[in-house]
Amino acid sequence: MTSTNITYDRYLKDISRYPRISREREDKLCKIIASSKKDEYVEAAVDELVRANLRLVIHCVKSFTSFLRTSSTSITVMDLIAEGNLALVKAAQNFNPGYQTEEHSEPIRFSAYACKCIKNAMRKAFRKARFIHIPDHHYGYWKQIKELSDSHDDEVS
DSSP states (O other): OOHHHHHHHHHHHHHTTSOOOOHHHHHHHHHHHHHOOOHHHHHHHHHHHHHHTHHHHHHHHGGGHHHHTSTTOOOOHHHHHHHHHHHHHHHHHHOOTTOOOSSOSSOOOHHHHHHHHHHHHHHHHHHHHOSSOOOGGGHHHHHHHHHHHHHTHHHHO
8 A cells, every 4th residue: 555545545534523514504604704704703614614525625536536547647636635625725715605696596505616616726736737738628638538548448458
């Protein structure tokens, strides 16, 4: 077992200590963050919201595992988790609980907003870690090619 795997397993064990929160509690925390004038209330609410959503970073990093297997990247899964955690904190601080889109009459949930922020931060980390610059719109193509290559690996050899 490599040191990265040991660190990853330890991280998973550590974040499993933090309980998930209900949707009502999440809404209440988001409203405290958006409307409170006292820094200690905001800080406590951000802390609780971030701790409850650390598993979301793990969920988001799973969509990047095919990129991690390529030898051309110098970034590790723990680097992506660190970037995701920073993005999660920023998402908790900047989330607008009352925001609605034209397509949805319901307000956007924090987890959807945070997942978008986390994945954007991970993509940015990949861009910075690559030796050769690849434009953003090519990442979708790269993912499709990688998936096809992985699914047809037996047929090629």
